Amino acid sequence: MQTYDFIIVGSGSAGSVVAERLSASGRFSVLVLEAGGSDRRFYVQMPLGYGKTFFDPAVNWNYKTEPDPGLAGNVDHWPRGRLLGGSSSINAMVWIRGAREDFDDWAAAGNPGWGFDDLLPVFKALEDNQAGADQWRGVGGPLHITDCSTAVHPLTKRYLAAANQAGLPFNPDFNGAFQEGAGTYQITTKNGRRMSAARAFLRPAMKRKNLRVEINALATRILFEGKRAVGIEYLQNGETKTALAGREIILSGGSINSPQLLQLSGVGPSALLGTLGIAVFHANENVGANLQDHVGINYTFRGRLPTLNQILRPWWGKLMVGMQYMLMRSGPL
Numbered sequence: 001m002q003t004y005d006f007i008i009v010g011s012g013s014a015g016s017v018v019a020e021r022l023s024a025s026g027r028f029s030v031l032v033l034e035a036g037g038s039d040r041r042f043y044v045q046m047p048l049g050y051g052k053t054f055f056d057p058a059v060n061w062n063y064k065t066e067p068d069p070g071l072a073g074n075v076d077h078w079p080r081g082r083l084l085g086g087s088s089s090i091n092a093m094v095w096i097r098g099a100r101e102d103f104d105d106w107a108a109a110g111n112p113g114w115g116f117d118d119l120l121p122v123f124k125a126l127e128d129n130q131a132g133a134d135q136w137r138g139v140g141g142p143l144h145i146t147d148c149s150t151a152v153h154p155l156t157k158r159y160l161a162a163a164n165q166a167g168l169p170f171n172p173d174f175n176g177a178f179q180e181g182a183g184t185y186q187i188t189t190k191n192g193r194r195m196s197a198a199r200a201f202l203r204p205a206m207k208r209k210n211l212r213v214e215i216n217a218l219a220t221r222i223l224f225e226g227k228r229a230v231g232i233e234y235l236q237n238g239e240t241k242t243a244l245a246g247r248e249i250i251l252s253g254g255s256i257n258s259p260q261l262l263q264l265s266g267v268g269p270s271a272l273l274g275t276l277g278i279a280v281f282h283a284n285e286n287v288g289a290n291l292q293d294h295v296g297i298n299y300t301f302r303g304r305l306p307t308l309n310q311i312l313r314p315w316w317g318k319l320m321v322g323m324q325y326m327l328m329r330s331g332p333l
């Protein structure tokens with residue numbers, strides 16, 4: 001049994017940043033438990049590889065919802081990353097902050113320090129923005145952001161012009177003064193490779209002696225002493241192991257798995273835990289409730305200009321685009 005100052009469950013967007021911050025001073029020992037494996041995979045590193053990882057069980061929890069009355073009874077696919085970097089290793093890399101109004105609502109609900117103006121210096125400090133620094137944007141931070149507005153498909157420019165005609169103003173920077181309008185996304189990549197939270201935060205921190213990362217380590221239960229969380233039981237290579245935390249345990253398993261781990265540990269709605277045969281340790285109706293999803297809709301049109309689909313369909317198209325990526329780290333991939 002090992003003892004650490006901090007145990008972090010999950011190495012995703014949140015876990016990677018927290019692991020970097022907690023280990024930075026060198027004063028604390030930190031353990032990260034990650035259920036998935038390494039992020040050193042071609043389709044993780046190559047940005048457009050996310051089309052492949054979207055359903056790949058080797059790196060994805062591949063959740064399915066219950067049939068959803070709001071979606072005419074359909075079952076939805078909910079991908080979540082299961083590897084170093086978590087969902088930031090399989091996501092679409094769009095770099096867009098939350099809306100000012102949402103953060104300000106959090107602050108107004110009694111959470112000082114969470115308003116947009118409080119957070120802006122943190123947002124800026126995270127960034128190494130290719131487009132440069134200004135009142136809203138940062139450079140020199142750990143997370144590189146690529147401006148791809150000059151590299152878009154010709155149809156994108158037509159789309160933006162059409163949006164403008166329809167009354168949606170062109171917005172040159174969704175992370176600038178306001179979010180409304182139509183524009184091109186900035187993306188988290190650097191030199192043609194995905195810039196996941198693992199690449200930006202966790203991997204540099206893994207060089208420190210006081211940070212240990214265990215992969216293929218599935219946390220199964222939080223251990224309590226009285227009402228205090230003191231350890232984690234986890235499963236690794238078929239073996240049940242235990243790690244203890246002298247200071248704190250941080251759950252960063254994502255919006256589905258963190259409440260699941262709490263529920264498995266007896267923290268959650270009593271009626272639900274009762275039906276699952278889990279002894280209630282601390283009743284709380286909110287654990288596993290109140291999740292808000294947002295549904296995205298794709299429109300598909302037939303175009304007269306060749307689109308990526310046409311370029312990538314024939315083998316020579318794949319070869320050309322593949323060579324452009326391998327030799328120049330540029331192009332659609």
Ligand SMILES: Cc1cc2nc3c(=O)[nH]c(=O)nc-3n(C[C@H](O)[C@H](O)[C@H](O)COP(=O)(O)OP(=O)(O)OC[C@H]3O[C@@H](n4cnc5c(N)ncnc54)[C@H](O)[C@@H]3O)c2cc1C
Pocket residue numbers: 009010011012013014015033034035036054079080081082083084085086087088090091092093094095096217218219220252253254255257258261
């Ligand atoms: C396909 C896809 C596309 C997306 N596109 C974008 C986008 O373009 N822009 C954007 O801003 N956001 C996007 N997102 C959302 C964004 O990636 C997530 O909101 C964010 O990564 C969540 O961070 P997190 O730390 O909460 O969880 P995650 O990053 O999911 O990390 C959770 C980690 O915990 C691990 N874990 C879970 N349970 C356990 C356990 N019991 N024991 C040990 N480890 C465990 C998981 O394996 C995972 O590695 C996308 C997400 C997906 C899946």
